[in-house]
Amino acid sequence: MQSQGDKPRGDSRVDLRTAAMQVVRSLTEAGNIAYFAGGCVRDRLMGLEPTDYDIATDARPDAVGKLFRKSQHVGESFGVMLVSSMGHQIQVAAFRTEGVYSDGRHPDTVAYSDARHDAQRRDFTINGLFENPLTGELIDFVGGQADLKAKLIRAIGDPHARLREDRLRMLRAVRFSARFGFAIDAATSEAIRAGADDLPGVSPERIGQEVKQMLSDRNRAVAAMELQTLGLDQAVLREPHQAAAPNRLGRLPPDVAYPTALAAWLLDRHEDADADVTARARRWSAALLLSNADQTAMSRCLDVYETLLRGSWPQLRVAKQKRLAAGGEFDEALLLLQATDPQAWVRIRREVSVLAESDLAPPALIGGHDLIALGLPRGPLFKRVLDAVYDAQLEGTVREKAAALALAKTISLTAEGGSPDT
DSSP states (O other): OOOGGGSOOOOTTOOHHHHHHHHHHHHHHTTOOEEEETHHHHHHHTTOOOSOOEEEESSOHHHHHHHOSSEEEEEGGGTEEEEEETTEEEEEEEOEEEOOOTTSSSOSOEEEOOHHHHHHTSSBGGGSEEEETTTTEEEESSOHHHHHHHTEEOBSSOHHHHHHHOTTHHHHHHHHHHHHTOEEOHHHHHHHHHHGGGGGGSOHHHHHHHHHHHHTSTTHHHHHHHHHHTTOHHHHHTSOOOOOOOHHHHHSOTTOOHHHHHHHHHHHHHTTSSSOHHHHHHHHHHHHTOOHHHHHHHHHHHHHHHHHHTTOGGGSOHHHHHHHHTSTTHHHHHHHHHHHOHHHHHHHHHHHHHHHTTOSSOOOSOOHHHHHHTTOOSSHHHHHHHHHHHHHHHHTSOOSHHHHHHHHHHHHHHHHTOOTTO
């Protein structure tokens, strides 16, 4: 028999909360306890729109699978199922307790339990709340409502034990603190400082994911300062502790790209140091396990920024300036410059506006097929000729295809040792 949660739904406009409530309703009508759990409850109480809904229940995974035809195990050892409801995917987890975390990341044992014990095994009080969406009842075994009102991040139970269980929780505390503008309570802060040296035991990938979430948030500078204050920066970035204020980071626009935010934080910490910024960027990339795309974007952004700030920009030929201004990371480098030297930023923006009047990246007058028609064999000379002709086009000394072809012929003959007049 098909459950209510499996009724066909053709309306894709059904919101996520409604879909999640349907899962709770189906579980409840089958005789189970079912609550919204964790972040979705926290966010609603704070007036935020939850981006996902987790459901905690006393129903075992097999029972959930029988009740919802469109469901699958996603964490079988933890009693977690993914249920399809009204076009949305809802995570449904059985109430559980957890044993010792020998690896500082995952529990050695898991046992099914009740709502109270499930709440007590979670990380922070604000994430330990339950809600019955059918009645509006809030179920709070850990003091989460009081800490929400006090704007406080507090570990559930013994903070040292909570953080030893999962060392990534140290970074999560910082992320929640910065995101919501909450303070971290004294006992939890002390436990973080005491456990900071254990953070390198967490995989760089997981650390990198947490840092990316922090620096992708508008309160990124607060997160960076908190990491430094708590002594986590040394473990996160694998370099000596720094207390430098993240000023550039705080001046970036809210929606800035992650690689640009990383570049700003790196400059805040190291621009005045003797060490090569490029070399430090490579080390940060390794420490945070950046993707190739993010690593390239950060390095390129820093390179262009150095060109703009250190005074070499005015000495560049027009063609080089146009190529640079049309490049992928130029606008990101300008954001770094704006955060560092607003006057220089205004001047260069004006200069780029003037350059743009004659097009920063016009279509090339000639291409490879034109060089083949001239009898030029394919090889390294191809690129040299095309680059030189395009530079002349950018400079404005070549404006027509005929002139571009003539210049290409001259350059190729000169490079081959011939005479332009032959």
